[in-house]
Amino acid sequence: VIFTTKAFLIFLPVVLVGYHLLAGRAWKFRFLLLASWTFYALCSPRYLWVILLLTAVDFVVARRIEDAPDPRRKKRWLVLSVAANLGLLAGFKYAPFACDTVTSLARLAGADVPDRAWSLLLPLGISFHTFQGIGYTIDVYTGRTRAVRSFVDYALFVAFFPQLAAGPIVRAAEFLPQMVTPPKVSASQVSDGLHLVLIGLAKKLFIADWLDQLVVSPVFGDPAAWDPAAHRWAALAWAVQIYCDFSGYSDIACGLAKWFGFELPLNFNLPYLATSIADFWRRWHLSFSTWLRDYLYFPLGGSRCGPVRADANLLLVFVLCGLWHGAAWNWVAYGLLHGLAMIAHRTFDHAVKGIAWADRLRATIAWQILGWAATMAVHVAGLVIVRMPTWGAGFAILQSFVPDGSSGSLLGGLPIWVPLLIGMGMTGHLAALFPRGYVKGSHEVFAVMKGLAYAGLVAVLSCFGPGVGKSFIYIQF
Amino acid sequence: MQAQVSRTIRLTLPPVRWNRTGWRTVRLPTYFLLGLVLLELGTRAVGGRFERYAPDDYAERVAGCVAVRPNLLVVGGSPVAEGIDPAHLKGLTRNGTPLDSVYALGLSGATSTDVYHAVLRAAPMPPKLIVYGLTATDWNDARNEPHGTYSLMTGDDVVTCRSIRPDAAGWVTRHYLEGRLARVSAVFRLRNGIRLWAAVQADAIWPGCAPEALREAREQSAYGDALRAGVGYAPAAWFVHRRYDRAKAAGDPGPPFGFLDKYRTGSHLKYVDKLVAWGKAHQTEVILLDMPVTADLEARYASAFADYRSRLAAVEASGVPVIRATREAVGLGDEDFADVVHLNGGGAAKLSAWLRARLAGDRP
Numbered sequence: 001v002i003f004t005t006k007a008f009l010i011f012l013p014v015v016l017v018g019y020h021l022l023a024g025r026a027w028k029f030r031f032l033l034l035a036s037w038t039f040y041a042l043c044s045p046r047y048l049w050v051i052l053l054l055t056a057v058d059f060v061v062a063r064r065i066e067d068a069p070d071p072r073r074k075k076r077w078l079v080l081s082v083a084a085n086l087g088l089l090a091g092f093k094y095a096p097f098a099c100d101t102v103t104s105l106a107r108l109a110g111a112d113v114p115d116r117a118w119s120l121l122l123p124l125g126i127s128f129h130t131f132q133g134i135g136y137t138i139d140v141y142t143g144r145t146r147a148v149r150s151f152v153d154y155a156l157f158v159a160f161f162p163q164l165a166a167g168p169i170v171r172a173a174e175f176l177p178q179m180v181t182p183p184k185v186s187a188s189q190v191s192d193g194l195h196l197v198l199i200g201l202a203k204k205l206f207i208a209d210w211l212d213q214l215v216v217s218p219v220f221g222d223p224a225a226w227d228p229a230a231h232r233w234a235a236l237a238w239a240v241q242i243y244c245d246f247s248g249y250s251d252i253a254c255g256l257a258k259w260f261g262f263e264l265p266l267n268f269n270l271p272y273l274a275t276s277i278a279d280f281w282r283r284w285h286l287s288f289s290t291w292l293r294d295y296l297y298f299p300l301g302g303s304r305c306g307p308v309r310a311d312a313n314l315l316l317v318f319v320l321c322g323l324w325h326g327a328a329w330n331w332v333a334y335g336l337l338h339g340l341a342m343i344a345h346r347t348f349d350h351a352v353k354g355i356a357w358a359d360r361l362r363a364t365i366a367w368q369i370l371g372w373a374a375t376m377a378v379h380v381a382g383l384v385i386v387r388m389p390t391w392g393a394g395f396a397i398l399q400s401f402v403p404d405g406s407s408g409s410l411l412g413g414l415p416i417w418v419p420l421l422i423g424m425g426m427t428g429h430l431a432a433l434f435p436r437g438y439v440k441g442s443h444e445v446f447a448v449m450k451g452l453a454y455a456g457l458v459a460v461l462s463c464f465g466p467g468v469g470k471s472f473i474y475i476q477f
Numbered sequence: 478m479q480a481q482v483s484r485t486i487r488l489t490l491p492p493v494r495w496n497r498t499g500w501r502t503v504r505l506p507t508y509f510l511l512g513l514v515l516l517e518l519g520t521r522a523v524g525g526r527f528e529r530y531a532p533d534d535y536a537e538r539v540a541g542c543v544a545v546r547p548n549l550l551v552v553g554g555s556p557v558a559e560g561i562d563p564a565h566l567k568g569l570t571r572n573g574t575p576l577d578s579v580y581a582l583g584l585s586g587a588t589s590t591d592v593y594h595a596v597l598r599a600a601p602m603p604p605k606l607i608v609y610g611l612t613a614t615d616w617n618d619a620r621n622e623p624h625g626t627y628s629l630m631t632g633d634d635v636v637t638c639r640s641i642r643p644d645a646a647g648w649v650t651r652h653y654l655e656g657r658l659a660r661v662s663a664v665f666r667l668r669n670g671i672r673l674w675a676a677v678q679a680d681a682i683w684p685g686c687a688p689e690a691l692r693e694a695r696e697q698s699a700y701g702d703a704l705r706a707g708v709g710y711a712p713a714a715w716f717v718h719r720r721y722d723r724a725k726a727a728g729d730p731g732p733p734f735g736f737l738d739k740y741r742t743g744s745h746l747k748y749v750d751k752l753v754a755w756g757k758a759h760q761t762e763v764i765l766l767d768m769p770v771t772a773d774l775e776a777r778y779a780s781a782f783a784d785y786r787s788r789l790a791a792v793e794a795s796g797v798p799v800i801r802a803t804r805e806a807v808g809l810g811d812e813d814f815a816d817v818v819h820l821n822g823g824g825a826a827k828l829s830a831w832l833r834a835r836l837a838g839d840r841p
Binding site: 185186187190191194415416417444447448450451452453454455456458459462463464 | 501502503504505506507508509510511512513515516664665668669671672675686687
């Protein structure tokens with residue numbers, strides 16, 4: 001029932017009409033909660049109990065934390081919530097990885113251990129709603145938010161279907177105040193929602209899925225069959241694909257939420273214009289990066305402790321960030337790479353900050369471009385690491401970025417559509433580089449033009465999409 | 478009392494006031510829907526040029542058959558589409574009656590259920606003779622053909638099918654509704670044709686920009702033309718020239734074949750009875766033609782073919798004439814097949830000539 005399926009085209013209108021026909025806050029929210037649980041049950045029928053259990057645990061725990069008379073009891077309840085969420089997350093997501101790692105180590109030690117004969121299907125959105133639940137109980141523990149007294153309200157905060165499968169990871173302080181009164185849908189929410197949903201679908205169905213079909217899957221599937229130019233295009237295409245896939249999902253989620261009168265937080269802010277790795281993480285998957293900052297990095301001491309400890313904190317946070325994405329050594333390496341890059345950036349920043357000539361140099365456009373290139377190099381290298389079929393193949397793909405003097409075709413045998421699709425995927429970023437000179441108005445003619453343009457976009461997606469339904473990448477995390 | 482009131486579900490229309498604010502809330506969706514309607518109307522107006530690149534082969538063949546009004550109709554699944562060339566049958570005389578117009582209504586993937594409905598749609602003027610070329614795949618109840626359900630059936634047919642074949646009631650209903658729903662929008666229905674048409678236009682401006690789509694557009698266009706102009710024999714070049722014996726020797730026996738998996742019979746078979754009854758009601762002679770397949774396929778699905786042949790014998794015993802076009806009788810070997818079940822061009826010519834002789838010589 002995920003957004004790009006035919007079933008969702010039936011599910012969404014039914015829920016929208018039902019929600020807006022029902023009168024009163026209580027019935028609207030009950031209906032929306034039922035719809036969200038139905039959505040979950042349709043996507044992940046075996047695991048409905050997971051979200052129900054964690055919702056009940058976190059709801060009760062938050063109330064107990066608030067009602068507990070002393071800090072020790074509060075802490076015990078908080079530990080229960082964190083343990084329940086992380087326990088289930090670890091059980092489903094990391095148990096197979098841990099088993100494989102132990103098997104490999106045992107074999108290295110000479111033991112004859114058979115391959116793992118079992119596998120686990122990941123419950124829908126478990127990486128997202130567990131973090132949402134932990135964030136909520138920590139917020140209640142620290143007094144940043146009050147415990148919710150209505151189970152329906154809390155359950156809807158966790159299970160709200162637009163953001164259930166792949167975020168954004170919503171904070172209680174952002175969502176729950178919107179539930180005090182039944183949200184009214186404004187004119188701008190209707191039009192912005194339509195815009196976001198269609199742009200999100202275009203990013204996913206047209207750009208991300210075509211790039212995957214034309215270049216990313218073929219080249220990463222068999223890198224030896226392609227020349228260095230194709231490797232370079234595949235790495236760039238993969239970077240654009242994952243951005244369009246995930247930001248497309250986030251756009252659709254935000255757009256759908258608007259049609260129910262809710263606002264979800266921004267998840268991306270032109271990440272491919274970042275001029276440093278720290279800047280990149282202030283623009284990429286914001287709801288997750290700020291979650292790590294507020295609920296992990298700061299409690300560990302952040303940068304207020306000594307430089308060595310601060311660097312260790314950074315490295316730990318980014319390794320865990322990598323592991324959150326996927327239970328595999330590739331993702332650990334991804335986290336290490338980003339963590340080391342952050343440490344290098346932080347160290348350099350501290351070393352030169354306040355030196356007049358260095359500050360002037362760092363303010364120049366040339367330096368910004370250099371910073372952008374270095375940031376993109378780290379990002380693309382990280383993405384190659386997580387997509388490569390083998391370490392050797394990944395090394396070969398990364399090596400293609402190093403000039404070796406050989407001449408080959410510009411596209412390496414790939415269709416001309418590849419650079420065009422990459423350019424289209426970056427249209428929003430490119431537009432942001434120029435002063436905002438476009439006319440934004442509420443005149444009737446703009447509404448007519450927008451409406452017709454959106455209809456044209458639907459036709460284009462219908463006719464020119466690859467036609468093979470592919471899952472959103474981040475749903476697998 | 479208060480508690481009771483709060484438990485009452487109230488349905489209300491949203492309070493949209495038709496002032497400026499109310500209009501601003503709905504105007505973008507309104508213009509969006511208007512745009513979709515305009516696109517739909519535009520696509521319907523010029524739909525023919527898109528359909529040329531994405532022919533619905535069931536619909537085209539049925540329309541072609543209606544136009545030809547044959548007095549000999551050869552009907553069946555893909556073995557008939559690829560294996561019977563009506564040109565060889567034209568002009569034969571059976572029981573003193575010349576059968577001067579022939580049409581081969583071969584529908585890829587069709588079962589007996591689809592064949593019956595195809596005859597209903599394609600033969601408003603009942604032919605003198607219907608030859609139903611079938612093999613074990615036509616009676617496998619483990620499979621249904623969605624194309625036939627939404628392309629050949631009417632609502633009444635679905636209702637009848639649900640009562641005749643309760644095992645497939647849910648499946649038939651779902652696919653009929655899905656098919657109808659998908660046809661509501663011309664843009665959606667013709668999306669592949671629009672894509673291929675655009676590839677042809679783009680190639681005219683920028684040669685070589687979409688070579689694969691252009692090749693597909695040319696193939697589809699030629700296939701569509703052949704379906705519309707001919708008498709139902711429009712085999713793909715792949716089938717005409719491929720030789721199963723050589724492909725097998727080269728280690729490439731062809732695409733995987735799963736049409737006889739989980740074999741069970743009885744449900745589709747009921748539509749053979751209906752076809753025979755329809756023939757009697759319209760003074761149309763119905764003959765079943767047991768189509769030849771490769772020895773490899775028969776060996777791989779020995780129990781399925783045993784079941785099929787015992788069913789066929791029972792049908793024959795009930796008075797329905799059956800012609801058995803065995804490989805030995807027709808003189809076919811692996812060199813006459815394109816894959817395990819379809820004849821190639823040479824095999825089709827042999828079978829069609831053999832069938833002509835049998836039909837001309839047969840006596841009821």
